[in-house]
Amino acid sequence: MTSTENIDPVEYKSILETADKLNSKVQKLKRAAAKPEKSKSVKRIKISEADHAALKKKPKKEKQEGNVAKTEGGINKDGKAFNGKTKFQGKGEGKNFKPIKIEGGNEKTDWKELKKQKKDLKLKRQTKKHSPSFHSLMDEAKQLWITLTLKNLSKTKQHDVAAQMLEVVKDNILKCSWKHDTSRYLQALISKGSPEAVDGVFQGLKDNVIEVALGKYSHWCIVQLLKHGNKSHKQHIISSFKEKVAKLMNSSFGCRVLEEAYNDHATSKERARLIQEFYSLDYHYLKDDSIRSLKDAIDRKPEKKEETLNRLNALLKKQIEKGRWRLSLFHTLLYEYLNHAGEEDKKDMLETIREHLLEMVHTKEGARVAMISMWQSDKKARKLIVKSLKGKVVDVCKETHGYRVLLALFDCVDDTVLVIKAIVQEILSNIADVMSSDSGRKVILYLLAPREKNFFDQDTIQYLATGDGNPFTKKSIADIHKELKAAVVPAVNEHVAENISVYSGDNTKAYFLKVLMSHLPEKGQILTSIADYVASEDWNNLAKVKAFWKMIAFFLRNGEKAETIESSSIFVKRWTPDVLKNIAVNFEGKAMLCALVLSAKGTEEGNYKELIKIMKTVSSSEGSETINKWISAASKDKDSVVNDIESFKKIVSFKKK
Numbered sequence: 001m002t003s004t005e006n007i008d009p010v011e012y013k014s015i016l017e018t019a020d021k022l023n024s025k026v027q028k029l030k031r032a033a034a035k036p037e038k039s040k041s042v043k044r045i046k047i048s049e050a051d052h053a054a055l056k057k058k059p060k061k062e063k064q065e066g067n068v069a070k071t072e073g074g075i076n077k078d079g080k081a082f083n084g085k086t087k088f089q090g091k092g093e094g095k096n097f098k099p100i101k102i103e104g105g106n107e108k109t110d111w112k113e114l115k116k117q118k119k120d121l122k123l124k125r126q127t128k129k130h131s132p133s134f135h136s137l138m139d140e141a142k143q144l145w146i147t148l149t150l151k152n153l154s155k156t157k158q159h160d161v162a163a164q165m166l167e168v169v170k171d172n173i174l175k176c177s178w179k180h181d182t183s184r185y186l187q188a189l190i191s192k193g194s195p196e197a198v199d200g201v202f203q204g205l206k207d208n209v210i211e212v213a214l215g216k217y218s219h220w221c222i223v224q225l226l227k228h229g230n231k232s233h234k235q236h237i238i239s240s241f242k243e244k245v246a247k248l249m250n251s252s253f254g255c256r257v258l259e260e261a262y263n264d265h266a267t268s269k270e271r272a273r274l275i276q277e278f279y280s281l282d283y284h285y286l287k288d289d290s291i292r293s294l295k296d297a298i299d300r301k302p303e304k305k306e307e308t309l310n311r312l313n314a315l316l317k318k319q320i321e322k323g324r325w326r327l328s329l330f331h332t333l334l335y336e337y338l339n340h341a342g343e344e345d346k347k348d349m350l351e352t353i354r355e356h357l358l359e360m361v362h363t364k365e366g367a368r369v370a371m372i373s374m375w376q377s378d379k380k381a382r383k384l385i386v387k388s389l390k391g392k393v394v395d396v397c398k399e400t401h402g403y404r405v406l407l408a409l410f411d412c413v414d415d416t417v418l419v420i421k422a423i424v425q426e427i428l429s430n431i432a433d434v435m436s437s438d439s440g441r442k443v444i445l446y447l448l449a450p451r452e453k454n455f456f457d458q459d460t461i462q463y464l465a466t467g468d469g470n471p472f473t474k475k476s477i478a479d480i481h482k483e484l485k486a487a488v489v490p491a492v493n494e495h496v497a498e499n500i501s502v503y504s505g506d507n508t509k510a511y512f513l514k515v516l517m518s519h520l521p522e523k524g525q526i527l528t529s530i531a532d533y534v535a536s537e538d539w540n541n542l543a544k545v546k547a548f549w550k551m552i553a554f555f556l557r558n559g560e561k562a563e564t565i566e567s568s569s570i571f572v573k574r575w576t577p578d579v580l581k582n583i584a585v586n587f588e589g590k591a592m593l594c595a596l597v598l599s600a601k602g603t604e605e606g607n608y609k610e611l612i613k614i615m616k617t618v619s620s621s622e623g624s625e626t627i628n629k630w631i632s633a634a635s636k637d638k639d640s641v642v643n644d645i646e647s648f649k650k651i652v653s654f655k656k657k
Contacts, residue, residue, distance in 0.1 A: 123135075134172060134175070137168055137169065137172065138176075138181075138182055138185075140168050141165055141168045141169050141176075141182070141185050142181070142185070144161055144164055144165040144168065144185075145165065145184070145185045145188055147161050148161045148162060148165065148188050148189070148192055149188055149192075158192045158193070159193060159194040159197070162188075162189050162192055162193030162194060162197040163193070163194065163196070163197060165185065165189055165193075165197075166189060166193070166197050166200045166201070169182075169185065169186070169189075170200060170204065173186065173200075173201055173203075173204025173205060174204055174205060174208060174212070177205060177212055177215065177217070177218035177221050178215055178217065178218055179217065180217050183217040183218055183220060183221060186201055186221050186224075187220055187221060187224050189201055190221065190224040190225060190228050190229075191224055191227070191228055195230065198225070198228055198229055198230075198233070199230075199233070201221070201225070202225055202229060202233050202236075205221060205222070205225070206236060209222065209236075209237055209240035209241075210240060210241075210244050210247075210248075210254075213248060213251075213253070213254050213257040214247075214248070214251050214253055214254045215253060216253055219253040219254065219256060219257050222237060222257045223256060223257055223260050225237060226257075226260050226261055226264070226265050227260070227264075234261075234265050235270075237261065238261050238265070238266055238270050238274070241258065241261070241274060242273075242284075242287075243277070243284045243285065245258065245274055245277040245278070246277060246278065246315070249278075249315075249319070249324075249329070250318065250322070252322070255324060255327060258274075258329065259327050259328060259329060261274075262274055262275075262328065262329050263328045263329070268292070269289060271292075272289060272291060272292040273287050273289070274329075275293075275329070275332065275333070276288065276291050276297070278311075278312060278315055278333055279291070279294060279297040279308050279311070279312070280297065280301075280304065280307075280308055280311070283297075288300075293336060294308070294312070294333075294336035294337070294339075294340055295336070295339075295340070298340060305340075309337065309340060309341055309342075309345070312333060312336075312337050313337065313341070313345065313349070315333070316330070316333060316334055316337060316349070317352075320352060320353070325356050325359035325360055326359055326360070326362070328363045328365070328366070331360055331363045331365040331366035331369060332365045334349075334353070334365070334366075334369055335365040335366075335368055335369050335372075337349065338350070338369065338372055346376070347376070350372070350373050350376055350377070353369070353373065354373055354377070354381065354384070354385070355388070357369070357370040357373055357385065357388075357405070358370075358388065358389070358392060358396070361396060361399055361401065361402030361405050362399055362400070362401065362402060363401060364401045366401070367399075367401040367402050367404050367405055368404075368463065370402075370405045370408075371404060371405055371408040371463070371464075371467065373385070374405065374408050374409055374412060374467070375408065375412055375466075375467040375470045375472075376470070376472075377472065378472050379414070379415075379472060382412070382413050382415075382472070383415070383418065385409075386409065386413065386415075386418055386419060386422050386423065387422060389422065389423060390422055390426070391426075393406075393423055393426040393427055394426065394427070394430045394433055394434055394440075397427060397434045397437070397439060397440040397443045398433075398434070398437040398439055398440050399439060400439060402439075403439040403440070403442055403443050404460060404463075404464075406423065406443055406446075407442075407443070407446050407450075407460075407464060408464060408467055409423065410446060410447065410450070410480070410481070410484055411450070411464060411467060411468070411473075411477055411480065412467055412470060412472070412473045413473075413480070414473060414474050414475045414480070416480055416483040416484060419484065420483075420484065420487045424447070424484065424487055424488060427443065427444070427488075428488065428491045431444070431491060431492070431495050432495065432499070435495070435502075438508075441512050442455070442456065444488070444492060444516075445512070445515060445516055445519075447481075447484050447485060447487075447488045448485055448488065448489070448492065448516065448519045448520070449515070449518070449519040450477075450481050451464065451465075452515060452519070454515055455512070455515045489520065489521065489522075492516070492520070493520060493522065493525055493526065494525075496513070496516070496517075496526050496529075497525045497526050497528070497529040498529070500526065500529040500530055500533045501533060501537070504530075504533065504542065504545055504548045505545065506545060507545060507546060507547035507548075508547075510545055510547035510548040510550075510551050511547050511551070513551060514547070514550075514551040514554055514555075517551075517555065523555065523567070524566065524570070527555070527567055527570050527571075528570055528574075530552065531570050531571050531573075531574040531575065532574060534575070534579065534583070535574050535575060535576070535579050543582075543585055543586055543589070546586070546588045549583075549586075549588035549589050549591065549592040550588055550591070550592075552571075552592050552595075553588075553591055553592040553595040555567055556568060556571075556592070556595040556596055556598075556599040557595045557598065557599060564599040567599065568596055568599040571596060572596070580593065
């Protein structure tokens with residue numbers, strides 16, 4: 001690189017200007033040479049020796065880094081002289097950032113110093129918003145928060161640390177709620193602190209509940225107060241929502257607070273007051289405790305029905321645009337609207353929500369909305385709904401309310417081949433997982449015994465009946481159920497027989513097994529498993545499950561004659577005298593043995609005598625008198641046993657407990 005250290009600045013500037021002029025002349029000549037037809041003669045320009053020398057002395061331009069060109073010293077492009085190298089920050093850095101001066105020009109960047117300068121600038125910006133004392137307090141609160149969130153901290157220690165933290169932040173509680181980090185300090189203080197600490201935070205926020213509930217970070221503080229605050233705290237927060245319910249519902253953060261309050265903490269009276277504001281502006285200011293639903297509002301002012309429905313329709317569409325599919329309050333409003341809207345409005349709303357039904361089935365009202373959508377959909381739409389369940393059937397089966405959607409589907413979809421392929425096969429492939437939950441067992445039982453009054457609650461049966469006779473179901477419900485039952489019986493039989501220990505472990509499952517077996521055409525496989533299980537199981541566990549013995553007695557006494565004889569034969573062949581002695585330790589066991597004696601009437605003489613012989617070996621110790629009485633009667637005269645069956649019904653009766 002040509003050195004420019006000994007050139008006079010004025011002379012250097014004139015050389016640059018001369019070189020630029022000569023370069024422009026040369027470029028003109030080149031353009032003219034490229035187009036000879038337009039310039040037939042080229043004028044030669046003589047360049048003096050002084051000009052040639054000036055061209056040779058032109059220095060090469062340096063690459064620029066950042067905002068200033070780097071050179072080894074001399075004259076910069078503005079004509080100012082400087083010495084040494086200076087490194088500037090790249091584009092995009094703050095205007096207050098000062099460059100680091102590196103002497104000599106060959107040393108590396110001091111990154112530690114660079115980070116320190118950036119940290120100082122950040123602190124400087126923060127101190128413009130808050131006083132230095134606030135930052136020092138928050139640093140202290142942070143250390144206490146770290147201690148408070150330790151996993152192994154005792155309850156007493158938690159309360160002590162929370163009290164210290166409250167003392168630090170008590171004058172800045174509202175300010176702390178707005179910030180991401182300090183809001184977490186308050187949340188921990190509420191969830192882990194003593195009632196006094198929770199009240200301290202509440203006092204700092206109670207005058208600004210709505211503003212805090214609408215904040216991005218602060219709304220979590222209100223949620224925590226609803227969860228951990230006392231009754232008066234919750235009442236104050238919910239009462240603060242007056243006239244602001246719609247505003248909270250339309251906010252991405254406020255809707256979480258409203259959902260928490262409405263779904264988990266509000267009383268029935270408070271719920272009614274919250275939901276009234278969606279019906280009419282009249283209820284913003286004048287609450288009416290008798291208005292608890294949309295039906296009540298319409299009955300009170302029938303002349304305003306259209307206005308109320310239009311207002312609710314606009315609100316629901318706004319919530320749909322915002323994607324509030326999982327809010328229980330949204331489900332309640334949507335369910336009420338569908339029950340009162342006209343046919344065209346209902347149809348439009350159902351088409352809008354059809355693709356999002358699975359997001360709503362976790363609440364009672366949301367599940368009912370999905371059921372209405374199922375009933376009011378044509379064949380093509382039902383097919384799309386069934387296909388949308390693929391891969392999610394097991395989760396829906398285990399939902400507390402969502403399983404009812406499947407029950408409605410089993411009632412109304414004519415295409416049973418599609419239902420078996422898309423829904424039933426997925427259930428049977430995961431039958432153990434499905435049967436592990438109460439809701440899943442109801443789905444299996446509904447496929448075998450639809451609307452069984454001994455197992456399904458009356459409310460569910462009545463609501464399912466409202467879908468009967470819908471205009472889009474052509475097959476009879478009986479035919480649909482018959483085809484579905486045939487598809488599930490073999491798999492259910494096999495599963496129960498292989499897992500009989502699971503269904504005899506408690507009274508609830510034993511009762512389910514009794515209802516299930518009542519609707520199975522073949523019970524021999526399961527009864528054989530029961531007999532083998534009783535003969536091999538630890539008796540101390542089985543003796544506690546009273547419903548298990550009642551279930552066996554029920555089948556021994558309430559089946560067809562041939563069926564009861566077959567059942568009794570299964571038990572007689574597998575139960576030894578030792579097993580019978582163990583069974584007789586409690587009243588239910590004795591009742592089951594008596595039922596076994598009675599059901600054996602009609603068996604082959606050899607089998608019956610064998611049964612009596614085994615029964616006589618049972619000890620006549622305490623608790624065995626009933627057995628001995630019926631053994632004696634059966635030994636003398638079979639008919640005497642038959643005549644006394646009515647007096648024995650109380651012993652072998654099966655009632656849910």
